[in-house]
Amino acid sequence: MRIPLCLIILLFLPILSVGADENRVLVVNITGYISPATVEQVKAAVIEAENGYSALVLQINTFGGSADSTFSIADILLSSKVPTIGYVYPMGGQALSAGSYILMATDYAAMAPYSTIGSAQPVVGYTPLNESKYLNAYSTKMRSYAEMHGRNGTAASLMVTKNLNFMPEEALKSKLIEAVEPSLDSLLRNANGKTVKRADKLFVLTTYPALIEYMPTSPRVEVMRQLSDPVISSLLFSIGFMVLLVGLMTPGWGAEVAGAIMILLGLIGMGVSVDLASLILLAVSAVLFIAEVKKGLHGIGAIASTALLIMAVLLMIGSPWRPTLISSSWMFDTMVKLILSIGGVGIAISIIFIKGISSIIRRRPVEWLPTGTGVAVDDIAPGKEGYVRIKGELWKATSDEEIKAGEKVEVVGRREGVLMVKKKGT
Template sequence: MKKTFYLIPLTLFSLALLIHPPSIAGEQARVAWLKIEGYISPATIEYIKITIVENLHDYDIFLITLDTLGGEAEATLEIIKIIQASEKPVLCLVYPEGANAMSAGTYILMACRIAGMAPYTQIGACQPVVAGVPSNDTKTINFLSEKIASLAKMNNRNESIARLFVTKNLVLGPEEALQKNVIEVIARSPREFLEKIDGWEVAVRDGKVTLNTGDSLLIEVGKPLKVQFMEFFSNPLISSILLAVGIMTLILGFTSPGWGAEVAGGILILLGLIGQGFDVNLVGLLLVGIGGALLVYEVLSHTFGAAAVGGILSLSIGIILMAGSPPRQQFVSQIWFSELITTISIVMMIISVFFGFLIYKAIQAVRSKPYLKEVPDEYGRAVDLLSPGVEGYVRIGGELWKALSKREVKPGERVRVIGRIRDVLLVEAVEEEKEGNEDNR
């Protein structure tokens, strides 16, 4: 009898839990506010993963605000997986007023449990873009339209309209999106958004929860240094500029002694390849290689003519192709792509003119070296390693000269001029104690 007495309230309590799902947070829910702005890349995945996966237990709800024209397909699909697998609600708001969640942004919006838009924002235009032209490949279109429709269905939204985002490049404002059941809320700010959804019931991976967001604590989650680094170098514009400047610096290094410029150029090239994912477009890479070879030939031949012009053009086109036709599929709007190509073209013109001038002046400096009528009886210092048959540079009289030595001379060693072969000096190492008055170091 006593057992039955205790079982009655326990049974009633269990039934209450089934009828009324648990609320998020007891007194005040902790809401993590993640800002996704600009190009969606592997850096965005890292930002989402660190916050939603690694720091899951620090927050009760995750709110993503979107302002993007699109990004990488692989990155977008990975973010969707993280959202779908989350044990806690992931909500989304297109914010601030006038912002966009185009293409990749719309896929992410559809994946979130509650979708909202601020006034004067837009979503849609999800047709994939290849080399600046919307792709009409049936296989790709069918996959993407079904993908976005399944996301809409998962969150009880209009599947037909979701498909039109891909097949017809449909674009909607907040009022139309709400009317057509593509979003649930129109809100001017994240705080207003949270107040409007207070008490709503949403699905998560393991069931349903009731949101307690009326007086929630909204915590803006900053981007760690690692994410900021990845975000900067994953930007197609930045990576293209780094590659261009790196190659130009590398070539410029061939016209001057030492290895400083060559090392700097190599580092810039490696950093630029981060944005390309080390899987660059083959044609663009080939053009870059041809352009670099032509410019190296120009430096060595000292002609400053067709090879220089051809090299700069080939290099510029190759860089644009590598940024414009990346091997990874893109979920971007055509507007974003056009702006990217225009910006890269302008920047490449400026860089090409600047480095072309530097290379020209370097060649001019080499040509303008005075021809030695007499062998100067002067001392200097080796800049490069000199060995039999291998030319290097020495500093004499405050100027750099090409030089040869019958014996090995290490950089920094004191040398004396003993002869010449045309404009190449013949030098030999001298002991420090044999120095005269040093004024040429």
Template sequence: MLHKCRSYLSTFLFLTLLLSLFSGNACAAGQQKVLVVDISDSITPVTDDIVADAIAFAENGDYEALVITLNTPGGNLDETLNIIEQIAATDVPVIGYVYPEGTKAWSAGTLILISTDVAAMAPYTIIGSAQPVTVTATGSEPIEEDKIINAIVKRATENAKMHGRNETAAEEFITKNLNLDAETALDYGVTEYVASDIPDLLSQVSGIEVKGKVLDTDGASITYYEPSLRLAFMGIISNPLVSSMLLLLGVYAIILGISHPGFGAELFGLVAIALGLIGTGFDVNVGALFLVVAGVILLVLEFQAPGFGVFGIAGLVCIIAGSILLVPTDFPNNYTPAEFQRSLIVSVATPTIVIGLFFVFIIYKVFEVRRKKPLFGELIGDMALALEPIGNGQTGYVLHRGQHWKARSSDIIEKDDKVTILEKDGVVLVVEKMKDKSKPEDQIDDEHDR
């Protein structure tokens, strides 16, 4: 009887364990997943690659939705349009979310937000300032060419219309630089939700229908997309500031390498320029590159040939002008507010000017050395002190103005004798025992003490 009870108990425990495993698997299988990809800083040539990779990851991983968090001053228009097309093409519901609190999604970021399937903002965030501008020598100027403005406005209003959003606000983002906070954007029908964080957002959107499917995101597990090493590296060098600085560092490294060969600076310069070009997507101002190359040639000429600094000054002017033009702020390739463009120009131009002033100092010193009388001629006739016996075919060292020189003499010179320098043969001084006693002994002793 006891044996039967033990057998029933074992069977019961086994069935209970099996049931718990099945129920656990069923719960795990029923839990939905949401992928989150972050777009922060400027939208660059690699940003659309990251979004495309994240969309493919969400499609293959059977994710319930993809959340794109936005915190950007804007960026490249071509890449922005590519991202918008990718959002429209995928079957995965895409939620745009300006996050975290206190951030912004200006210009290109606003265009992306109003093109997502669901648009949301965190409290105290801002969208807008989508009118394209260009930075000139006299300041920032809005671009008002009808062909450009009408094309962007039509794209923005059609995207807003597709998702049932405020078309007037979408137009005024571009034509009037409209800016909206989270609550106002919600009231105007530009966005659908205000959420404090991602779990709150997922809880609010759960149950709505997007792209033919009802979202089940309340309590869903959140996975944060991590780009591959290649995309992460490309994301660094495609930053407008980093790519511009790489180009400038490469230019100055080549100048240094040509002026002082043997240290491998030329190789570093070529690598830096190549990375800078890759970071900018090879879309570089040809005129700016010409100015930089011309500046390099003029500086090299200044270092290699005698002159009065004219080549050097002209070269520096060319490099500084070219470096400013290399900053990727031209529209429509770069679609960012004027303030960001000015900051970018200052960030690139300031180190260029500092390095330029350093080269001016070097050129001045080179010019000063060229005008200076050769020091070797000043040795002749000077007095020195023998530090060891010299003569009878034996060379020794003498002390002259605090420096040790190798010397030879036809005279017999003992240690501590005073000698006169007759000539310089290579690195060896030809001396004779001092016959002129007019030089005070204490002056010679002072030289010895030094």
């Protein structure tokens, strides 16, 4: 028996209609340090959500981050064509400092049990900023985000001016959030059908039943996120600085290029301006490092260079050109990690220098001056002294002819502890 085609279409039409009308909710995880990478992540999520999703959920778990990035994210959320839901998750998580601003900028705010919001006072270095010029601006910004969504602007501003923290029940009672939910499924089920406000706009949430889709992290955002981590960016800059100096003392372009690239990546990740004091410290650090390599200061120059490098990096990240929205305790812990990491690298380099010098000192005088060929490190004028590198070691040398740095040389004798060299092949 043949079934008419029109009857088959009619039978399956309800199923097709259900599939076509199914709600979809997009979820993006906002974790770690709030940085330009987070801005790109949220921007991509909003664009994607506007392409057929009924809502965008931001699962927030952060101690804070860059103020510029925070306000850029808020602007993106406030211009979204789909309703946004902020959810501090998981249980025991936090949306501190920058995370609180982002939460207040969403259309529907919820917290998981035992989570925390607050500590939104701007920080310079690891010290809370109490200057009224900044404090009033940031508290007003927080209050505007809250009141725009019908929340308690006064309580919101206290997270800035008094650095207050709120647990879920306290935040709900203070009308800073709309719900306390143990899971995403519970949140979407209970939020469904509710009307949310964004200034003069109203949205009706259609979040249940819904297909939940998670926004994947693009390679570009992941690279930006790694570079924006304060520890990684500072290590890139510090190690790159050391590698660059070693490269400048060694013929060839490998180390110089590698060091320059690492410094560039570090500066991109830092997103800060290098002030005059930092530049002076870096310059002195470079001079001491070069003096260690050329003159042999028994490791003292390398150690002093490392100490100045640490100070310069701390100045750059500790006194940024504008306040950050981050927990002061988190910033302090990060600085301790940087001191240990950078100091460790510097001490390792210093130990290498000291061991090298010690091995030379322990040699018998007859073995001090080598023979063979090497490369000139300095320009050596006739009758003047400079340094050459032979078998990986630096030696003071003189010549009867002019030798340019980088030219190959040959040892022809010694005089009063100084090598006599000539151009190889002459």
